[in-house]
Amino acid sequence: MPKPLNHLSARFHVNGGHTLKVYKECHGYEGAQKAMAMQPDAVIEEVKASNLRGLGGAGFPTGVKWSFVPKTTSVPKYLVINADEGEPGTFKDKYILERDPHALIEGMIIAAFAIQAHKAYIYIRGEYVQPMKRVRAAVEEAYANGLIGEKTLGQDFKLDIVVHPGAGAYICGEETALLSSLEGGKGQPKLKPPFPAIKGLFDCPTVVNNVETIACLPLIFRNGAKWFADLGSEKNGGTHLFCLSGHVERPGVYELPMGTPLRELIYEHGGGVRGGRDLKAVIPGGISAKILNADEIDVNLDYDQIRAAGTMLGSGGVIVMDETTDMVRALWVASRFFHHESCGQCSPCREGTGWIHRVIDRMARGMGRIGDLDLLLDVSSNMEGRTICVFADAAAWPVQSYIEKFRAEFEEHIRSGRSIIASESKGCLTPEHAVIPAQAGIHLND
Numbered sequence: 001m002p003k004p005l006n007h008l009s010a011r012f013h014v015n016g017g018h019t020l021k022v023y024k025e026c027h028g029y030e031g032a033q034k035a036m037a038m039q040p041d042a043v044i045e046e047v048k049a050s051n052l053r054g055l056g057g058a059g060f061p062t063g064v065k066w067s068f069v070p071k072t073t074s075v076p077k078y079l080v081i082n083a084d085e086g087e088p089g090t091f092k093d094k095y096i097l098e099r100d101p102h103a104l105i106e107g108m109i110i111a112a113f114a115i116q117a118h119k120a121y122i123y124i125r126g127e128y129v130q131p132m133k134r135v136r137a138a139v140e141e142a143y144a145n146g147l148i149g150e151k152t153l154g155q156d157f158k159l160d161i162v163v164h165p166g167a168g169a170y171i172c173g174e175e176t177a178l179l180s181s182l183e184g185g186k187g188q189p190k191l192k193p194p195f196p197a198i199k200g201l202f203d204c205p206t207v208v209n210n211v212e213t214i215a216c217l218p219l220i221f222r223n224g225a226k227w228f229a230d231l232g233s234e235k236n237g238g239t240h241l242f243c244l245s246g247h248v249e250r251p252g253v254y255e256l257p258m259g260t261p262l263r264e265l266i267y268e269h270g271g272g273v274r275g276g277r278d279l280k281a282v283i284p285g286g287i288s289a290k291i292l293n294a295d296e297i298d299v300n301l302d303y304d305q306i307r308a309a310g311t312m313l314g315s316g317g318v319i320v321m322d323e324t325t326d327m328v329r330a331l332w333v334a335s336r337f338f339h340h341e342s343c344g345q346c347s348p349c350r351e352g353t354g355w356i357h358r359v360i361d362r363m364a365r366g367m368g369r370i371g372d373l374d375l376l377l378d379v380s381s382n383m384e385g386r387t388i389c390v391f392a393d394a395a396a397w398p399v400q401s402y403i404e405k406f407r408a409e410f411e412e413h414i415r416s417g418r419s420i421i422a423s424e425s426k427g428c429l430t431p432e433h434a435v436i437p438a439q440a441g442i443h444l445n446d
């Protein structure tokens with residue numbers, strides 16, 4: 001079996017891996033030293049050559065995003081780290097924050113130097129209490145050792161880092177909502193353009209990057225852009241921390257090259273479907289991604305190949321469902337999540353997520369009508385592409401893909417008039433009964 005790699009995850013299981021002492025023993029901060037010996041533009045070119053893609057969900061090339069930031073401005077520029085990690089099924093950033101915070105700080109020095117930002121924020125999920133403590137302690141250590149501050153790494157470059165707890169809503173992970181929340185306002189998305197690179201935090205040019213994206217930078221500068229690009233697949237450099245959860249024997253975080261076959265992740269690294277059962281379906285990129293059925297898993301996990309297969313890599317949250325999975329219940333859980341988390345600004349999203357959840361809830365209670373399936377498809381297709389942010393699309397995709405791939409099961413459920421709820425002891429569906437654990441496997445594979 002090909003072994004999972006350990007570049008990003010090298011210190012996840014090392015005693016004291018979160019401390020500066022251990023980080024330095026592992027060549028810590030050498031990548032940033034190399035980057036700061038270059039011109040900022042050359043740093044951006046090196047990141048472009050590495051084929052690093054944003055690992056927060058969208059997969060946008062990181063170096064290209066940085067090159068949109070104006071070189072000269074009369075206002076400050078900012079770097080903001082998205083450590084909100086709200087996508088159900090995704091729990092990788094937590095490992096970096098908690099077990100390897102200096103990799104993030106070193107990456108932030110490189111990114112801030114490249115765009116010439118002197119202030120950076122880490123916007124971290126409020127529930128991540130232990131990771132937040134570790135990040136704060138690492139930032140203090142970095143200040144105390146002259147790694148950041150007035151003279152970053154002893155050079156004539158000032159960088160301050162502020163750790164900011166998140167506001168506790170999924171939508172605060174969307175970059176414009178995150179910036180509003182960071183400014184002290186409501187965490188609600190804004191229309192783009194303008195993009196944050198032009199008008200972001202406090203209306204100033206801002207780069208927003210995911211934790212894992214930034215944690216790749218020390219590796220790129222220590223080992224070279226080519227080394228990083230060669231690890232992955234075409235136009236998808238490096239490795240990715242895949243979060244494997246659901247009905248597998250060995251759920252957890254696996255660091256594998258971009259382009260790894262989905263089948264290999266589930267059956268070789270994950271040990272296969274739990275209890276030797278048959279596979280029914282897989283969600284490859286967190287709860288927002290379109291579902292694949294068991295016949296569709298021969299696809300490679302990178303942004304381009306998985307998109308060609310009609311779904312998305314998202315933030316790398318692979319959720320496995322075995323043959324016992326009730327698709328009506330699975331969709332009930334997803335629809336409840338999206339209904340709860342819509343920020344309510346756009347009518348198609350606010351009303352659409354409510355409609356969808358009410359119709360699926362009725363179905364789950366044994367009162368569904370055959371026309372409900374087309375109604376759901378109609379409502380969801382009217383949500384796509386009509387809103388301020390892509391949350392509405394993300395809410396529509398599970399509906400469309402579950403019905404498309406498992407229509408017969410939905411029809412059978414409606415015809416039988418069976419109530420899922422009647423079989424539940426508490427008389428209602430609760431997240432504990434969910435097929436998709438809301439934050440699956442955060443503590444797994446420790």
Ligand SMILES: Cc1cc2nc3c(=O)[nH]c(=O)nc-3n(C[C@H](O)[C@H](O)[C@H](O)COP(=O)(O)O)c2cc1C
Nearest residue numbers: 054055056057082084085086173174175209210213
């Ligand atoms: C509803 C929604 C939630 C999101 N949540 C997160 C999140 O928790 N973490 C994250 O890094 N990106 C999240 N994103 C993506 C960010 O908007 C943004 O693309 C990302 O932080 C950019 O970093 P990257 O280029 O390094 O991936 C979310 C996007 C949407 C639409």
Ligand code: SF4
Nearest residue numbers: 343344345346349387
């Ligand atoms: S699509 Fe939904 S979550 Fe996004 S801004 Fe509109 S209402 Fe808010």
